[in-house]
Amino acid sequence: MSTPENAGHNTTDFTELPNLAARPLGAGVVAANDEWFADKENLLLAETPVFQPHTFGPKGQIMDGWETRRRRGVSAEEPHVRPDDHDWAVVRLGAAGVVRGVVVDTAHFVGNYPPYASVEAAYLPGHPDLADVLADDVAWTEIVPRSPLKGDTAHRFDVAVEKRFTHVRLNIFPDGGVARLRVHGEVVPDADYLDGLMVDVAAADLGGVAEAASDRFFSSPHNINAPGRSRVMGEGWETRRRRDDGHDWVRIKLAGPADIAAVEIDTDHYKGNAPGWIRLVATDGTPEDEASWYEILPRTRVQPDTRHRFRVAPGRSATHVRVEVYPCGGVARLRLLGRVTDAGLAELRRRTAELDAD
Template identity: 65%
Template sequence: MTPGSDIPFTDLVDLAARRLGAGVVAASDESFAEKENLLVAAAPEFRPHTFGHKGQIMDGWETRRRRGSGPDRPYPAPDDHDWALVRLGAPGVVRGVVLDTAHFTGNYPPYAAVHAASVPGHPSPEELLADGVEWVELVPESPLRGDTVHEFPVAVERRFTHVRLTIRPDGGVARLRVHGVVVPDPRDLAGLTFDLAAQEHGGVAEAASDRYYSSPHNLNAPGRAAVMGEGWETRRRRDHGHDWVQLALAGAGRVRAAEIDTTHFLHNAPGWAALLGRDAASGEEWFELLPRTRLQPDTRHRFRLDGSRTATHVRLEVHPDGGVARLRLTGSLTEDGCRAVAMRWWELLPAAEALTALTEGGLDPAAAEALTAARPLGDADGRATAVRAVLGR
């Protein structure tokens, strides 16, 4: 089971977030409002009586009114529709989609559907629209309401790189969110030192003691926090406890350095912090990575760690409360961790990609086809053979 499957999907990372690198690469039409608005991080706004050359300025993606073929057929044909193609910021398994029609009241589409595809590399819009691309239904065509947040859970266990939003026949959608779990390409991580907690590599903030002011998902988001609201901040404690966040790492690894960044938290940074690690596969209890250490406000704190023990999860404890902008955990995957990441990635690929990964790794085409057809693999020998081909060793 992919990590994150037991978490409400709206609590998971938005794979279509601009800060992860997502983008709207093409749309059938954007006559009234630009397609790029779909992925804006902020909530949709509306300023009445604000008109441009094309009418009321809307904070979303809005297409022109479709018309029929003539006065006897003034309405669009039943299959007329508009679409937008979105490159996910990080490929992964989609757990749910949010379509927000905020402020679109007389101009929202009555129906929408969402499909996804896995197209490796850096495909152009023309390549994404080619006949050979397999688009898998995530959200069947569903009725929409105006000025409403629509949440659609998804139960497709496959890794995707792009999504396609289809609206019928036309209209406006304010925001698109694609929540899920990042599934990195192991060939990009094997043998390297990187941030094991980062969203873009598959790190997930699984649980937190408090998220009153802001989300713990901000802790492992890309880049630096621009303002205090882009970090994780808890309410003021009135007891003798402390707050914490638990993160699942990209895979089993050894953490060799940590950065605890309190940038922008001037009078509400924690007084102290500690880091604990745990190897869930071995069933070990939590062990100390960083002892309770004093923090300074508005400061990037860097710590060298021992790095001798394997961890799949890390727990940041802040004493007693406060805010942290970012947490970085630099390290590398263990051999077992790398193999597990490789296997999960390969088993979530479309069949054609999975087959290509094995043959490019030197496996005989007939053996590669047999392994691909047998997914998910249960026998240890088959799994070992697939992993060796994927990792080229």
């Protein structure tokens, strides 16, 4: 029997949404007013921040984060100091979307963290150059007000601004170091780009998201639709070993209602811990209604450390797909090649217009 759909791990914690500021998604730190002690690019590193005491470079202790020099005010002797009251860094998100929460992590910054921070966001279509991003006429919206920070702490800030953004600006008052910045939210893809294209409708950068899973003991189900191939076993989705007669599953919400033409299931790096079989079911109705699900790939034998490709017979469109693994194990990546339906594109255009309205 399949595990009931509402029995898996499903949470409203915003950190369970995709990190729009992830480098694999395409994010980058495009500018900072100062990065004297530690580079701005460290803000987006996926790895947990580390600290090695007594490791000094030409500018002092090497820190795993972004760190600015100490502000001393503006004077003729210090012309390099900006005449404002704080430092800042601008991040281009990997995909345009609605921000639901921000994490400002001051890990290992204890005597040199900023006492306050705020976050602003803006929507800049296309591929703006640096001058466009830093132009005075860019409309920045405050999504996290100036808030107190502590040292060596991951600060979580909920965001309740219903708008689509492509860039965020982290402001620290007056100066100091921040180890990591995470910007969690919902990707809102470009309907004009999707129109008529055969794409991976489960892809994270197009709005696909792992909504629920039966198990995430070894690694996150969000890895299953991440960009690129996995580099190591830990970059896939892996469950604990089952000792019963059940099976594990993960539910993926697609970029929009889509007609699926092909499936790719990659067990890359899973050698002694791949599933024995995999089955895919889909729904175009309410995901919690088990009767609405239908089979698109029957229970099929899969091999360890192998990229499997299957064609899907034309049929009903789908809004969600559930990957069922028998009995347990790891899947590195799932790709679902298909086209978003005309109705799905129309709904996406309606939502985008609503989010972008002044």
